[in-house]
Amino acid sequence: xxxxxxxxxxxxxxxxxxxxxxxxxxxxxxxxxxxxxxxxxxxxxxxxxxxxxxxxxxxxxxxxxxxxxxxxxxxxxxxxxxxxxxxxxxxxxxxxxxxxxxxxxxxxxxxxxxxxxxxxxxxxxxxxxxxxxxxxxxxxxxxxxxxxxxxxxxxxxxxxxxxxxxxxxxxxxxxxxxxxxxxxxxxxxxxxxxxxxxxxxxxxxxxxxxxxxxxxxxxxxxxxxxxxxxxxxxxxxxxxxxxxxxxxxxxxxxxxxxxxxxxxxxxxxxxxxxxxxxxxxxxxxxxxxxxxxxxxxxxxxxxxxxxxxxxxxxxxxxxxxxxxxxxxxxxxxxxx
Amino acid sequence: xxxxxxxxxxxxxxxxxxxxxxxxxxxxxxxxxxxxxxxxxxxxxxxxxxxxxxxxxxxxxxxxxxxxxxxxxxxxxxxxxxxxxxxxxxxxxxxxxxxxxxxxxxxxxxxxxxxxxxxxxxxxxxxxxxxxxxxxxxxxxxxxxxxxxxxxxxxxxxxxxxxxxxxx
Numbered sequence: 001x002x003x004x005x006x007x008x009x010x011x012x013x014x015x016x017x018x019x020x021x022x023x024x025x026x027x028x029x030x031x032x033x034x035x036x037x038x039x040x041x042x043x044x045x046x047x048x049x050x051x052x053x054x055x056x057x058x059x060x061x062x063x064x065x066x067x068x069x070x071x072x073x074x075x076x077x078x079x080x081x082x083x084x085x086x087x088x089x090x091x092x093x094x095x096x097x098x099x100x101x102x103x104x105x106x107x108x109x110x111x112x113x114x115x116x117x118x119x120x121x122x123x124x125x126x127x128x129x130x131x132x133x134x135x136x137x138x139x140x141x142x143x144x145x146x147x148x149x150x151x152x153x154x155x156x157x158x159x160x161x162x163x164x165x166x167x168x169x170x171x172x173x174x175x176x177x178x179x180x181x182x183x184x185x186x187x188x189x190x191x192x193x194x195x196x197x198x199x200x201x202x203x204x205x206x207x208x209x210x211x212x213x214x215x216x217x218x219x220x221x222x223x224x225x226x227x228x229x230x231x232x233x234x235x236x237x238x239x240x241x242x243x244x245x246x247x248x249x250x251x252x253x254x255x256x257x258x259x260x261x262x263x264x265x266x267x268x269x270x271x272x273x274x275x276x277x278x279x280x281x282x283x284x285x286x287x288x289x290x291x292x293x294x295x296x297x298x299x300x301x302x303x304x305x306x307x308x309x310x311x312x313x314x315x316x317x318x319x320x321x322x323x324x325x326x327x328x329x330x331x332x333x334x335x336x
Numbered sequence: 337x338x339x340x341x342x343x344x345x346x347x348x349x350x351x352x353x354x355x356x357x358x359x360x361x362x363x364x365x366x367x368x369x370x371x372x373x374x375x376x377x378x379x380x381x382x383x384x385x386x387x388x389x390x391x392x393x394x395x396x397x398x399x400x401x402x403x404x405x406x407x408x409x410x411x412x413x414x415x416x417x418x419x420x421x422x423x424x425x426x427x428x429x430x431x432x433x434x435x436x437x438x439x440x441x442x443x444x445x446x447x448x449x450x451x452x453x454x455x456x457x458x459x460x461x462x463x464x465x466x467x468x469x470x471x472x473x474x475x476x477x478x479x480x481x482x483x484x485x486x487x488x489x490x491x492x493x494x495x496x497x498x499x500x501x502x503x504x
Contacts, residue, residue: 173500244495248427248428248463248495249427249495250427250458250462250463250465252456252457252458252464252465253425253427253456253465253497255456255465256425256454256456256465256466256467257425257467257497259454259467260423260454260467260469262423262499264425264497265500267500278497279495279497280497280498280499280500281423281424281425281497281498281499281500282499282500283499283500286500288500
């Protein structure tokens with residue numbers, strides 16, 4: 001399978017490493033030989049129709065743009081690569097912009113119009129234009145997968161759409177942001193104030209330098225928007241989600257919750273008629289009372305009643321599980 | 337109102353019947369009886385949990401008096417005002433924004449009672465936190481109490497954190 005990677009940050013690099021490490025496994029188990037024919041970052045692109053040497057590319061990308069790869073082109077734009085290169089699948093892995101969805105949105109549209117299947121982890125385009133992309137993919141006759149956009153390694157969307165397909169999904173709720181869950185867990189177990197745990201999380205690289213999107217609950221709201229669209233079939237937008245962050249949660253509040261046998265979690269809830277993100281009291285021992293950077297998602301269903309899954313919601317290797325799963329799924333769908 | 341009591345009975349025949357008699361005499365409608373044999377006391381008494389519906393508090397007190405008279409020990413008396421409850425957390429300037437007024441307003445709703453309140457003061461000029469347990473006769477009134485509290489919290493700029501399994 002010929003593959004184009006757009007975006008070569010942590011996720012792109014992580015995926016490239018997995019392609020190297022699991023080459024034998026993919027060939028033997030799935031009959032899949034991923035051949036990365038182009039990689040583009042914000043400064044240029046590396047291209048080779050016969051397939052790039054990913055180990056070499058990773059070494060180059062440690063210090064420079066992928067354009068510095070032999071035969072690479074500085075200034076070659078992602079869009080040119082998407083439109084000009086012969087390829088089967090485009091991975092859109094550029095940073096998320098939840099206001100415009102760009103540059104991911106244009107990348108995805110152009111890839112579909114060029115007849116290429118698309119796999120993305122990028123929440124921006126999904127939040128801004130879910131319906132548009134969904135119908136464009138159908139119109140162009142291409143596959144569109146975005147498992148990695150919600151829950152990282154946890155197969156939230158596929159579990160709901162495939163394995164639970166016989167159920168009516170009444171409600172989805174979950175702890176969907178590892179950063180805030182880490183902060184709330186540390187506050188609860190160590191009794192330290194919010195500001196100090198936030199700084200600690202930033203030093204550990206768990207929280208971003210600008211943690212606004214996480215602690216204000218906006219990242220979780222994006223994921224709720226995607227879940228509402230993809231598994232509840234609601235034409236939801238980010239502004240439909242009622243959002244409260246965790247920045248007012250004090251040590252005192254956490255202590256009172258603990259004394260009452262509960263912990264505080266940032267929970268996103270999606271159901272018909274109400275999309276909501278905010279701190280909630282969760283009893284200790286409840287399936288959503290997961291610690292550290294873990295994520296957890298609970299489905300409420302008419303037949304199966306309740307199903308909860310837990311796992312790692314971020315990290316290049318963990319997220320690669322979903323990114324690779326989507327590729328294998330497309331490979332199978334196409335009869336590979 | 338729905339009442340749940342736990343009483344300790346001697347492990348000999350006829351004790352349960354004796355204890356149930358005053359409940360039925362004062363109009364109580366028994367909904368469930370459960371022997372807790374696994375929790376037998378050191379003196380060999382068996383805790384029995386009873387749930388029954390009773391018209392009002394006065395009759396309830398008569399039953400309790402009668403049980404005491406005939407020597408039945410009541411160890412727990414719960415959910416006196418109702419069957420459902422919910423815990424919420426408030427964060428903000430709680431004391432300065434008249435928490436008592438809010439509690440009075442909740443208590444004024446039929447069958448609703450703020451049955452527990454814990455307050456943690458923040459550092460000077462910082463926000464404080466409160467944990468409140470609201471008990472109600474049924475889910476409808478609990479919902480009403482929660483939405484009343486939500487409106488008050490909105491007016492007073494308090495952050496209100498409800499339970500995940502909130503009735504809605």
